[in-house]
Amino acid sequence: MKEIEKTLENKSVRPTAMRILIYKYMAEKEIAVALTDIENAFAKADRTTLYRTLKTFEEKGIVHQIDDGTNISKYALCEPGCNCEIEQDLHLHFHCNNCDETVCLTEHKIPQVNLPDGYVAEDANLVIKGICEKCSGQ
């Protein structure tokens, strides 16, 4: 538990009770979570607090935002090797069409793409949709 506090402090985020809970929740989940997910998990917490906490986490490089094509912003904790705050975050995400969950495939990087002349790439987002490990195994 103290580890979470340290992690937050290292990222210049004051470790309040709420923030620690949210961090813990996201650490336990292995999938990307939406604001609504956290809201449901902490019924007593206010939406705005969660919203701003995620924004703070994102700015400080604690989580990264994921656009998985559902038009609902999701977030996942940055892995130790995640450089999304410095460079573009180039790992890809997988969205399961069955269970509707989204996971980071941090070890899978987005392949380099040759763009036409005049186009300058700054960021990339690759989402693979299909059936995830859990759902295909059943």
Next chain:
Amino acid sequence: MKEIEKTLENKSVRPTAMRILIYKYMAEKEIAVALTDIENAFAKADRTTLYRTLKTFEEKGIVHQIDDGTNISKYALCEPGCNCEIEQDLHLHFHCNNCDETVCLTEHKIPQVNLPDGYVAEDANLVIKGICEKCSGQ
């Protein structure tokens, strides 16, 4: 003009005046358009009509929907070689961070990605963000 009518009829879509106008509008634009764009272009048309027209076009394989990460659904006409109604549409899209426009790079296909065991890919979406041809040239 008659060509558009034929195109729609070939796709089993009745060529009404509104639909022809929308098709023409999208054909003249070289970028992906949002519902709001069409709404602004045809002030007298109703939102619902445009919305349902796009849905119909999508079902019939006339346009494909694009998720460019702006959380606003955009649409672009399918090219002759576009197989998005049969298989997954594997070309990538480019979103300009400067002019906020999104274009199809139909000749650029999404590279094959090796997924971990148990994951089955059904669809893929790759969006490159950066500066487009028009904006970088200035």
Next chain:
DNA sequence: GCAATAAATGCACTTCCGTTGCACGGTTTA
């Protein structure tokens, strides 16, 4: 051509998510 049917359109409304303004309260700092 006319009535019956089906399709397309228009209007009103709802819902969901993201976002912001403002006020309160606790914590830190001078």
Next chain:
DNA sequence: TAAACCGTGCAACGGAAGTGCATTTATTGC
């Protein structure tokens, strides 16, 4: 201790997607 700052909670706004129903327009069968 007072002042400043930051986190939190409440309320409300706004954009976009989506739905139900009435009305108009087009198609079909007689």
